[in-house]
Amino acid sequence: MAAQIAEGAGRLLLGVRHGGLLDGRLIGDAGDQLAQAWIGAVLRRRRPRDAVLSEEAEDVGDRSTAERVWIIDPLDGTSEFSYGTADWAVHVALTEGGRPTAAAVSIPARGELYRSDEVDTVGGPLTGRIAVSRFGGSYESAHVANQLGLQRVSIGSAGAKAMAVVRGDVDAYVHSGGQYEWDNCAPVGVCEAAGLHCSRLDGSEIRYNQRVPYMPDFVICRREIADDVLAALDAVW
Known part of the structure; x- marks a missing residue:
């Protein structure tokens, strides 16, 4: 679910950048709002009993008593998104007992999706x-x-x-x-x-x-x- 949400929001954000029709603060605001609206709707439909903490919206549910809390950043790196670079992301995580138990990070402009249930263990030589x-x-x-x-x-x-x-x-x-x-x-x-x-x-x-x-x-x-x-x-x- 976390990966599906991160990937879907990333596709929406690429659409916001389509054709260079928006730029500057307008494109950043549009990206934040659209990604948040879509993610919020998905969680309300698919996980209605879970609490949600997001950068772009009021808390959903009572985080102080909820065991399961989604922690969301619909657009991490709004300035990078607005400037047209690739170094921005979508963050979606489910926490239980204060620890992330399912997590996904999408970097849409690079076509990359990282998910905690499939990511490879990092190895190989150090880069310095x-x-x-x-x-x-x-x-x-x-x-x-x-x-x-x-x-x-x-x-x-x-x-x-x-x-x-x-x-x-x-x-x-x-x-x-x-x-x-x-x-x-x-x-x-x-x-x-x-x-x-x-x-x-x-x-x-x-x-x-x-x-x-x-x-x-x-x-x-x-x-x-x-x-x-x-x-x-x-x-x-």
Whole structure:
């Protein structure tokens, strides 16, 4: 279900970009609204008893008592979407007991769909690269890059960065600039299924469906370098 929703919303978003008929803020607003409306309608029809937390809508149901909560970002990387780049995504995750149990990330402009029930375990040689923001990354990510000798690679949205680790294009993604649960829940669910290390910057477990859905920091990386990444972060976090 998560994969079907992420893929379907991605197709809608590609349609919003069709022909260059909209641009700038108008195309971003249209994408957010249409993807949210479609995802909300699907969940109401298919999973009416589940609660929903989304960036673009009011909560559905009582998240404080619900065991099953969908955490959705209908369009992760609105600015990338508006500028016409490929580094934007759709995030769909089901959480149970605060943990993602089914997750999907679609990167429609690349024709890619990552799903937690089918993703391959990440392996092979390390790349010596780390994903950072288009604006240069944070002090913490820079410190990890310097300590481990990693080359910085600029990538747009959070989902695109996380899936670059899943693809094996980079070895790590370190975030400390503040996000919300919908920005990283589905990516973390896919990355954990792929055998990657996912935690807060202090090494503690990531928990979702919190009363205030603010998720300020996390690290996703290859397990081979997880201890070294956390040791580097311990010096500055």
